[in-house]
Amino acid sequence: MPSPDLPLKLDHLFTHHVDTRPVDFVRPGDTDRPTWAVYEDTRYLGTVHARFDSGHHWHVQSLREQHRDLDDAIRALRRPATWRADQARVRRWAHGILSDPRLVVLDVQTTTLTDPWAVQIGLTDRHGVLLFNEHLNPLAHIAPAATALHGITQQEAATSAPFAAIVPRLAQLLHGRRCLTYNAAFDRRVLERELHRHFRSSTRARDWLRQCTWVDAMRPYAAWKGLWSAHRRCYRYQPLGSTYEAVTNCRLLLTTLEQVR
Known part of the structure; x- marks a missing residue:
């Protein structure tokens, strides 16, 4: 099978698996352009054009969209018929969230992705104004892979206050x-682990977390983008392009939702 990442090797007819499902690409016989009609289970999905003169993008003709991948x-092309309605609901949701004066935005940087401890917590208001930005001593090892992302070293963290102090x-x-x-599930899990260590009580940790209402933007943003995973039968997770700096990530999330509403 030719690789879609190597445009010069794409054939007039090839099959490519997307989310474990085969997709057939057929170049019309009346053109030599990098254009393919796309079929899945004999059903016509649409037509894609390879726009390699504009940054290796794939142009989806019927949707008037370009995708790098x-x-x-x-x-x-696999979007369900409900996508426009789903997208409209996300716009209304984003408008309501950003209009709420009670809104704060939180991001946590950690020692690792497995059994993580916090090394930085950032918090802004709904306008991106800084409310809280603290580097923390996790009282634990910081994985080199994590340091490579957020830049917080073991030596730097050792001079910071522990979570209990904040x-x-x-x-x-x-x-x-x-x-x-x-990804509220991850941030909440990190905070709950820190609070359990601080209070020595799961009940007190959970009660502490209930003092605010947690809102996760991950699924709404995935629905707004509308890239459908046929394998999971849901909208596919979309990265925000995070910088691995907590306050910057808070502001990036606000900017993204401003574009949505």
């Missing part, structure tokens, strides 16, 4: 708020 172009201030900032994050 061929797989994403196919995911766009609990009262963080509680004051979060109390009664709507706390917006990207």
Whole structure:
């Protein structure tokens, strides 16, 4: 099978698997242009054009969209009929979230992705104004792979305060708020682990987290982008292009939602 990443080797007829499902590409016989009609289970999905003169993008003719990755172009063609309605709901959701004066935006950087501890917590208001930005001593090893991303070394973290020192201030900032994050399950899990270590009680940790309402932007943003995973039967996760700096990520999320609403 020719590789979609090597445009000069694409044949007039080839099959490419997208999310484990085969997709057939057929170049019309009346053109030599890099254009293919796309079929899945004999059903015509649409037509894609390789725009390699403009940054190796795939142009989806019927949608008037360009995607850098061929797989994403196919995911766009697989969108369910409800996508426009789903996208409209996300716009209304984003407008409501950004209009709420109780909104704060939170991001956590960690020691690792497995059993993580916090090394930085950032918090802004709904306008991106800084409310909280602290580097923390995790009292644990920071994985080199994590340091390579966020730049926080073991030596630098050792001079910072531990999580226990910022609990009262963080509680004051979060109390009664709507706390917006990207992948709330991860950030909450990190905070719950820190709080459990601090209080030595799972119940107190969970009660502390209930002082605010947690809002996750990850699924709404995936629905707004509308790249459908046929394998999982849901909209595919979309990265925000994070910088691995907590406050920058908070502001990036706000900017993204401003574009959505």
